[in-house]
Amino acid sequence: MDGEIGDFLRSRRARIRPEEVGLPSHGRRRVPGLRREEVAQLAGVSVDYYIRLEQGRGPGGVSDAVLDAVARVLRLDETEHAYLLTVARPQRKGTARPSRPRIRPGVQLLLDGMERTPAFVLGRRMDVLAWNALGDAVNGFSALAPAERNIPRQVFLDAAAGDFYPDWAAVAAQAVANLRIDAGRHPDDPLMAALVGELSVKSTDFRRLWADHEVKECAYGTKRIRHPVAGLLTLPYETLTVPTDPDQTIVAYTPEPGSETAERLALLGSWATTARTVK
Numbered sequence: 001m002d003g004e005i006g007d008f009l010r011s012r013r014a015r016i017r018p019e020e021v022g023l024p025s026h027g028r029r030r031v032p033g034l035r036r037e038e039v040a041q042l043a044g045v046s047v048d049y050y051i052r053l054e055q056g057r058g059p060g061g062v063s064d065a066v067l068d069a070v071a072r073v074l075r076l077d078e079t080e081h082a083y084l085l086t087v088a089r090p091q092r093k094g095t096a097r098p099s100r101p102r103i104r105p106g107v108q109l110l111l112d113g114m115e116r117t118p119a120f121v122l123g124r125r126m127d128v129l130a131w132n133a134l135g136d137a138v139n140g141f142s143a144l145a146p147a148e149r150n151i152p153r154q155v156f157l158d159a160a161a162g163d164f165y166p167d168w169a170a171v172a173a174q175a176v177a178n179l180r181i182d183a184g185r186h187p188d189d190p191l192m193a194a195l196v197g198e199l200s201v202k203s204t205d206f207r208r209l210w211a212d213h214e215v216k217e218c219a220y221g222t223k224r225i226r227h228p229v230a231g232l233l234t235l236p237y238e239t240l241t242v243p244t245d246p247d248q249t250i251v252a253y254t255p256e257p258g259s260e261t262a263e264r265l266a267l268l269g270s271w272a273t274t275a276r277t278v279k
Helices: 004-013 036-043 047-054 064-073 078-088 105-113 133-139 151-157 168-185 190-202 204-212 260-278
Strands: 119-122 128-131 220-227 231-242 245-253
Touching: 004 036, 004 047, 004 078, 036 047, 036 064, 047 064, 064 078, 078 168, 105 119, 105 128, 105 245, 119 133, 128 133, 133 260, 151 168, 151 190, 151 204, 168 190, 168 204, 190 204, 231 260
Parallel strands: none
Antiparallel strands: 119 128, 119 245, 220 231, 231 245
């Protein structure tokens, strides 16, 4: 993920017009937004220092004060600010082959105990690591090969994704923004590099969204799914980080009790139970 900090800062400079920060906008500009020397001036650092920072050659001990000043000038939100701190001082961990993630038995028991709540666990790269029966009935994880149990891969490479997600464009943008945060936290992850490379080659939509350098954590929200059996489901969701493994997140769909979606989920659960019994 070399060059990530430079690409990110350039994309954020391009969003801001000089007049928005009290600078004159006259003169010919080769690129949109603020120039590097203008960001340096507004952040109170030397132009050379800022250029080295943007080129990824900044000192490893770049201070919070400098990064905070750059974040203020570029009007980064809380998630973007945290991402800047991460990519400016990446933690290099070598290139050892990643070990297979493990789900603690207690976490699986927790999922299984949520009988009326579709739930699953996401790990690094938004890989799907575990699920409960209703979560599987909604998403069909068990029908996928292990290597295909990955949210970005499903969103961008599954031909049926556009029908499954009525709001596909929003789902795709969220998936990429969340994936980029993970990439910033783990810059030496070869599996992340392979995933981004494959998606970039096979999906023009992914390639375009990845180039936008948006970063956003999807901690809660609402997702709509058009299920082939249950019909249209409107699914509020909440996410919880597993305390013993910050790279694992429990995602739970939480429809309002008594709502049409809750009733459809109950029927889907019954249908899935019957289908498993028949098999």
